[in-house]
Amino acid sequence: MIGTGQLLRAIAMLVYLLVPGWPGAIAGSAICAAGMQLHYGSLYAFLTALRPSDGFHDAQFARVEMVRSAGYGAGALLGAVLLAWDPAMLPWLLAVKLVTSTMAAILVFTMRMPPHTSSRSVKATSAAPGVLRNRPFLGLILLGFLITLVMEFFPVAFPVIAVEQLGAPAWLPSLANAGLAMLSSTLTGVAVALTSSRSRAFAVRLGAVLLLAWIASMVAVYAVPSAWLAVALFGSALIFGVGTVVLGTRMNAAASEAAPPEQAGRYLAAFQYSFSVASLTAPLLMSAFALSGWLPWVLLVLGPAGALVLLPWLRRALPPRVLALAPDETEAGA
Numbered sequence: 001m002i003g004t005g006q007l008l009r010a011i012a013m014l015v016y017l018l019v020p021g022w023p024g025a026i027a028g029s030a031i032c033a034a035g036m037q038l039h040y041g042s043l044y045a046f047l048t049a050l051r052p053s054d055g056f057h058d059a060q061f062a063r064v065e066m067v068r069s070a071g072y073g074a075g076a077l078l079g080a081v082l083l084a085w086d087p088a089m090l091p092w093l094l095a096v097k098l099v100t101s102t103m104a105a106i107l108v109f110t111m112r113m114p115p116h117t118s119s120r121s122v123k124a125t126s127a128a129p130g131v132l133r134n135r136p137f138l139g140l141i142l143l144g145f146l147i148t149l150v151m152e153f154f155p156v157a158f159p160v161i162a163v164e165q166l167g168a169p170a171w172l173p174s175l176a177n178a179g180l181a182m183l184s185s186t187l188t189g190v191a192v193a194l195t196s197s198r199s200r201a202f203a204v205r206l207g208a209v210l211l212l213a214w215i216a217s218m219v220a221v222y223a224v225p226s227a228w229l230a231v232a233l234f235g236s237a238l239i240f241g242v243g244t245v246v247l248g249t250r251m252n253a254a255a256s257e258a259a260p261p262e263q264a265g266r267y268l269a270a271f272q273y274s275f276s277v278a279s280l281t282a283p284l285l286m287s288a289f290a291l292s293g294w295l296p297w298v299l300l301v302l303g304p305a306g307a308l309v310l311l312p313w314l315r316r317a318l319p320p321r322v323l324a325l326a327p328d329e330t331e332a333g334a
Helices: 002-018 022-049 058-084 087-109 122-126 133-166 174-195 200-221 226-248 250-258 263-271 273-291 295-317
Strands: none
Touching: 002 022, 002 087, 058 087, 058 174, 087 200, 122 273, 133 174, 133 200, 133 226, 133 250, 133 263, 133 273, 133 295, 174 226, 200 226, 200 250, 250 263, 263 273, 273 295
8 A cells, every 4th residue: 555655656747747727736736635634544554563572662663754754854955955956846846855755665565564464452453333433533633633734734824934033034934934843853762752652642742732832933923123034933943853753753753652453544544634634624724814813813713722721631542551550660560
């Protein structure tokens, strides 16, 4: 499924290159979105089968996220430089993406997977309910949505707010994104290591508080003198970056632990909808600026605040390994 997702992204690049005008743009976007959903809906199910020695996926997922962030940051920087130098480079960039996606698909299709063994009871998991009947897991999906909504809002809103609303330099959003990519690609693993003695619930709670701090800092930026505006906005972006680094891939690790092994693919694919729906909702929050300058911020606060309210119930409702235990604890000692 991961290879099929990459293959769909390669087909999308081909559509962009060969079909002119808006039909190609719409078709290419739809195929690319389907490929992305298929890829990320299967990626963590694939990684779940490669259970590490300690049984906890946090460090494993953090390493994957660091590599992904480094690749994303390098690709975005390269694309920005080339397009600034010559906008006619766009077809060449699409062609490069076509080649890399095809190579990724071939790599995945030719990869040999080790046999998967699970330490959890097959008898217990065979009777596991479907996703829609598993209320604690649905609550975990909601938690993922509430947290991810802020993460998806930042790339959509920050350039518009900084440059168009506040009059910051046009280069500031690019600098902030480069800084965030550097943070994520270098410190995600460090954050997991520093919080390894604490539960996932602690990391999610701390990340949610930091996201609330970012929202408060962005509201405060409106009162900052213009001479200090760029510094204040960059500092605000760093608060956001630290929050995302603390959260890291804790939500995906929690979902991986909560999913019954025999239905891991279905459960983890359903969990990815928390990210997909958040990515669709974030632009709608931006449109609320047309009604009021403060309304999007008030609505955005509901995400991390709702996560903080939901977290205690999930900690009790889900198995202890999902949110309540640290990697060096055992259920017997909980």
